[in-house]
Every structure is written in C-alpha cells, then in structure tokens.
Amino acid sequence: MNEFMSGSICYLNGNWEALADAKVSVLDRGFIFGDGIYEVIPVFSGIAFRLPEHLNRLEESLAATGIKNPFNRGAWVSIINQLVATNHGGDQSIYLQVTRGIAPRNHVLLEEVQPTVFLMSSPLVSNGPTTAIAAITLPDFRWQRCDIKTTSLLANVMSRFEASRLGSEEAIFIRDGFVTEGASSNVFVVKSGRIKTPPLSPGILPGVTRNLLVELSRGPDLVIEQAMVSKDELADADEVWVTSSGREMVPVVRIDDRPIGNGDVGPFFHEAQSIYREFKRRFSELEN
Ligand SMILES: Cc1ncc(COP(=O)(O)O)c(C=O)c1O
The missing domain is CATH 3.20.10.10 (D-amino Acid Aminotransferase, subunit A, domain 2)
Structure with a gap:
C-alpha cells in the first residue's frame, strides 16, 4: 500500500478508520460472489464532480441488482463530503462500494442482511499532463x-x-x-x-x-x-x-x-x- 493510501481514512459501515485497519468478513458476498456495485467519483478542489450523476447511477445499479440502498441522497452526500474533508479536500478519487452483505454462502439470501458500505479516497490519476x-x-x-x-x-x-x-x-x-x-x-x-x-x-x-x-x-x-x-x-x-x-x-x-x-x-x-x-x-x- 502506498503512503497516501495507508494514511487515508476510509468509511466502513458507519465507522471512520485508517484504510490499513479496515476489515471485512470473508463471508461478505462481495468477496464470495462479487455481489456488489461501486462508483468512482472524482473530486476537484474539494468538490465532488458530477455527484448527482454518480448518485443516479449508484441508485440504478442498486435497483437493478436488488441490493438494498442503505441511504437516502442526503446521507450519501454527507458521507462523501465528510470523506473528502477528512482526507484534506483538494483533488481526490472517491471509491464507493456497496455489497449485498454478509451471509452463509448460498446464491440466494435466506435471511435479511445489511449491505456492506465502504468508501475510500485515493490520489486522482488524471492530474498529470495528457499522455497518449x-x-x-x-x-x-x-x-x-x-x-x-x-x-x-x-x-x-x-x-x-x-x-x-x-x-x-x-x-x-x-x-x-x-x-x-x-x-x-x-x-x-x-x-x-x-x-x-x-x-x-x-x-x-x-x-x-x-x-x-x-x-x-x-x-x-x-x-x-x-x-x-x-x-x-x-x-x-x-x-x-x-x-x-x-x-x-x-x-x-x-x-x-x-x-x-x-x-x-x-x-x-x-x-x-x-x-x-x-x-x-x-x-x-x-x-x-
Ligand atoms: C467498463 C467501463 N466503462 C466506462 C467507464 C467510464 O465511466 P465513468 O466516466 O463514469 O467513470 C468505466 C469507468 O470505470 C468502466 O469501468
């Protein structure tokens, strides 16, 4: 892990912690089945770019897969803004992932589970000069x-x-x-x-x-x-x-x-x- 990432603070299921310390169960359906969806949102000068469009697509991916949307718009926006601020604003790339949650391995879910929500911040790669x-x-x-x-x-x-x-x-x-x-x-x-x-x-x-x-x-x-x-x-x-x-x-x-x-x-x-x-x-x- 490079220095920026290991030092960065991430969000996992309501907790804010160092990326290097964040842990998810091996029974998470994201790990077992790839049963999850994600977004990558660029941040320029501390402001998430095209955020409504990214949240529209997030909602569409959740609806299409039948993964429960754990938050309303306002809650998503405030978690993202808090993550950006916690990682010192400026330019960043926000990675956001929602998996169906943790359950015994079975293609179908036998009990209701809470989705796993994970967000992290990484350096934005697009910042350099244009390279073909x-x-x-x-x-x-x-x-x-x-x-x-x-x-x-x-x-x-x-x-x-x-x-x-x-x-x-x-x-x-x-x-x-x-x-x-x-x-x-x-x-x-x-x-x-x-x-x-x-x-x-x-x-x-x-x-x-x-x-x-x-x-x-x-x-x-x-x-x-x-x-x-x-x-x-x-x-x-x-x-x-x-x-x-x-x-x-x-x-x-x-x-x-x-x-x-x-x-x-x-x-x-x-x-x-x-x-x-x-x-x-x-x-x-x-x-x-
Ligand atoms: C398969 C695929 N198509 C297109 C895109 C570009 O999408 P966006 O402009 O929303 O990042 C991505 C981005 O990761 C992708 O993975």
Missing part, C-alpha cells in the same frame, strides 16, 4: 448487463492484463463487429470531422464522463453523434480517445500495434478537451 496511450481490441466476452456498475470485473481485469502484456494501456471491446467500450472507459472515434461514440445500451456502462461530453456537444462548438462504430471504423479512424472519471479524457494513438491517424493526438481531441476543461473550471468557480 496504446490500446488493443478484444472480443467482448462480458455478460449482457454491462450498464450495471458491478464489482464483478473479472473479464475487465483479464482484458486489462492482456493489454498490459502486449504493452498497451487499454482494451477496447468488440461485440458482433462493433465497438462497445473500453475495459475501464468509454470510446470516442473521429473520422473526417465527425465524432461518434457508441449509443447507450445494456452492453455499455453509461459513463458519467461520456455523458457529460455528449451533454456539452449540445453547444455550438462540439458535435458528437451517438452511433454504432464498427471495428473497421475504429481501425480507420483519424482520432480515438477514451473517457473515465478517474482519467478524464485520454487520447489513443495506437490500436493493435498500428497508428491511429498520423499517430499524434489530434485537433478534435484538443478541442473537446478544452470544452470539457472550461466546463470543469466554471463548475469549480460556481461551487467554491
């Missing part, structure tokens, strides 16, 4: 409810390992010849001035960062189409980038060991990034 990455494509061998933000991430983890083994940072999934999303990100593709991102469906996570870019594209300076992207379109794109709350916008300049466009970060990425950054700047001004 390489990606690989892989068949999308995940289940058919990728819209639920579940902690059952084995397929995503295996795919990131495979990408890493091949010297790449992200795996982009292909299902039936079309791009779904990255193993930990949503995908944007530019060809001849048109920016496309795959439409929302049960096959992809409704990324908060993706949805923000789509929302910003309703302004005059950015046009993004939500449309299917074939594997060939991906390979033939002028620009590709991926988005996530942790890493914001990351240009992809090589896919499957071939350059995308001329192999450099492109003008549409820079334009979209500056619109996104301007939104963030205004958000910070308004909130502080």
Whole structure:
C-alpha cells in the first residue's frame, strides 16, 4: 500500500478508520460472489464532480441488482463530503462500494442482511499532463448487463492484463463487429470531422464522463453523434480517445500495434478537451 493510501481514512459501515485497519468478513458476498456495485467519483478542489450523476447511477445499479440502498441522497452526500474533508479536500478519487452483505454462502439470501458500505479516497490519476496511450481490441466476452456498475470485473481485469502484456494501456471491446467500450472507459472515434461514440445500451456502462461530453456537444462548438462504430471504423479512424472519471479524457494513438491517424493526438481531441476543461473550471468557480 502506498503512503497516501495507508494514511487515508476510509468509511466502513458507519465507522471512520485508517484504510490499513479496515476489515471485512470473508463471508461478505462481495468477496464470495462479487455481489456488489461501486462508483468512482472524482473530486476537484474539494468538490465532488458530477455527484448527482454518480448518485443516479449508484441508485440504478442498486435497483437493478436488488441490493438494498442503505441511504437516502442526503446521507450519501454527507458521507462523501465528510470523506473528502477528512482526507484534506483538494483533488481526490472517491471509491464507493456497496455489497449485498454478509451471509452463509448460498446464491440466494435466506435471511435479511445489511449491505456492506465502504468508501475510500485515493490520489486522482488524471492530474498529470495528457499522455497518449496504446490500446488493443478484444472480443467482448462480458455478460449482457454491462450498464450495471458491478464489482464483478473479472473479464475487465483479464482484458486489462492482456493489454498490459502486449504493452498497451487499454482494451477496447468488440461485440458482433462493433465497438462497445473500453475495459475501464468509454470510446470516442473521429473520422473526417465527425465524432461518434457508441449509443447507450445494456452492453455499455453509461459513463458519467461520456455523458457529460455528449451533454456539452449540445453547444455550438462540439458535435458528437451517438452511433454504432464498427471495428473497421475504429481501425480507420483519424482520432480515438477514451473517457473515465478517474482519467478524464485520454487520447489513443495506437490500436493493435498500428497508428491511429498520423499517430499524434489530434485537433478534435484538443478541442473537446478544452470544452470539457472550461466546463470543469466554471463548475469549480460556481461551487467554491
Ligand atoms: C467498463 C467501463 N466503462 C466506462 C467507464 C467510464 O465511466 P465513468 O466516466 O463514469 O467513470 C468505466 C469507468 O470505470 C468502466 O469501468
């Protein structure tokens, strides 16, 4: 554990404690079955970014899995704000997880149990300068409810390992010849001035960062189409980038060991990034 993390204070079932001391039962269904859901929420200058959107998705994941929502909106907001303040504000990444709870191992629950609620703070990785990455494509061998933000991430983890083994940072999934999303990100593709991102469906996570870019594209300076992207379109794109709350916008300049466009970060990425950054700047001004 690095110094920042071992020294950070986390929240576990109503208790505030050092991350290094927090313990969960081996019978927790998150440990036994991956029976849990999660969120990753970025914090800029002490303020959780797009918090209502993250809490909407948290509520949707809980409803879809039938895991009891232990808190109302106000209680979630106050735990998150307290965690941010306890870890000294500034920029952070909040990880929030709810599992179905602790019970004898059985696929079905034989008795009512309390969900396990865990939140921790980590350093925000998106703070550095923009760094372009390489990606690989892989068949999308995940289940058919990728819209639920579940902690059952084995397929995503295996795919990131495979990408890493091949010297790449992200795996982009292909299902039936079309791009779904990255193993930990949503995908944007530019060809001849048109920016496309795959439409929302049960096959992809409704990324908060993706949805923000789509929302910003309703302004005059950015046009993004939500449309299917074939594997060939991906390979033939002028620009590709991926988005996530942790890493914001990351240009992809090589896919499957071939350059995308001329192999450099492109003008549409820079334009979209500056619109996104301007939104963030205004958000910070308004909130502080
Ligand atoms: C599979 C997957 N898709 C997309 C995303 C991006 O979502 P967001 O922008 O809400 O972080 C993530 C983020 O972790 C992810 O794991």
